[in-house]
Amino acid sequence: MTPQQNAAETEGGGTAASPAPQEIVRVPTERRNQATYDIDRLPTLEILREINAEDATVPRAVSAALPELAKAVDLGVEALRGGGRIHYFGAGTPGRIATMDAAELPPTFGTEPDAVLAHHAGGATALERAAEGIEDDEELGRSDTVGLGAGDLAVGLTASGRTPYVAGALRGARRAGAAAVLVSANPDAPLARDADVHVCVDTGAEVIAGSTRMKAGTAQKLVLNSFSTAVMVRLGRTYSNLMVGVNATNAKLRGRAITILAEASGMDEDACAAALSSARGDTRAALVSLLADVDTTRATAELAACDGRVRAALQRIGDGPAGGSGEQG
Incomplete structure (x- = not known):
């Protein structure tokens, strides 16, 4: 394959020869990055410099998405202030990042353990070992929204903006009367139509085509850190920049x-x-x-x-x- 040929790759990183024609997609994160064509011919330090140069573009991409992220924060504040909950939904890297963010809020801000919940496609087992294919189960995403209702907020995370598990979750949440936010790296994300707010962080082509655990994953980490922290600040869980929600239990x-x-x-x-x-x-x-x-x-x-x-x-x-x-x- 020549550098001029863009690889049409699937969410799992397969090439155009692997999927059936109807499954071929050309989302930004799965295109080939022109800056890293020769990465496999470079010495170690130069490989790291190319990765680092691409990573440096992520905060700027997040900055461009802040107006929509602010809308998402306001929805999160409204949900928690009204007695509702925030639910994260993701598969693979996004699900793992969401799980980490939700787990760290109670010890940091003194929130109730069920105030912000993370749902990872495949459950706890898939957190430690990748469960390929489970992200394609839209019904699983829908079933994970059981218990959501009006007053809750669902936040779906998917780099491509098309993951079926997240589609099922957002659609299930909307049917239950909950508000919905999509976080993606695709300006043309198909799932944007299923969300009240689309926080798009356009990180572009990855260093390694389709490896969205890299720039797209970094962007999701930054977005969720900013989202949950801003929600906690708005709810008075800090005083100045101090974590006064901490309870001295040990x-x-x-x-x-x-x-x-x-x-x-x-x-x-x-x-x-x-x-x-x-x-x-x-x-x-x-x-x-x-x-x-x-x-x-x-x-x-x-x-x-x-x-x-x-x-x-x-x-x-x-x-x-x-x-x-x-x-x-």
Whole structure:
């Protein structure tokens, strides 16, 4: 095959000779990258430089998608604030990235374990060992949406924008009355019609044609990190840039919480430790207590009245700072 011939490849990385003609696709991530035609003839350092040069294009592609990502964040905030849940759906690399993002939210922001859930095609077994073909099961995606309803948000991740498992999930979610977001690397993603918002990160041809665990996977990681973090910030799970949703349930987290309290309040560690103990490990209640000079019982009550948002609780009490950032804000 000459460099001028674009390979029409399947999601699994097969060539045009492998699939039946009706399965041939030419999505951007499966085209050949003109910058890496000779990658297999290069010394190690030059291989790495070519990979790195392509990786450097991903943040710019994500930046171009931020307006649509902002819409997705607003849908996520609306879902969680209204008592709903966020569900990620993906197969292969996208499913693994989604699983990691969802798993890290409770220890980072103190969310309930079922607030953000990840559904990976094939379940836990497919997380560790690739289960080829399962991504083509649209009915499996639909069945994984059982339990979704109005007020929930489904986020489907697929580099090609055409994976049947994700198609089934988005369509099932929409039928259940849930909002739907598609994250893809294909500006012409067929599944965009099944989503309220299409976050398209146009990463283009991969270093190795069709290997979407690379640039497209990096983009999905950046998008989900930004999505979930922005949702948590909007919900008041941070104070300034500090993780005040952390609950001190073990020695390591207790030490982290005391450090956070000291940074946010400017008070010494002994005072912070005492407040944390009085708040029974609730970092936000301890912080409100310290900043507003109230006992932790009142701090807890004010937080409950403000959906757990520290700044709102401080404003409600009337003695804490109303805005700004830094140690005192």
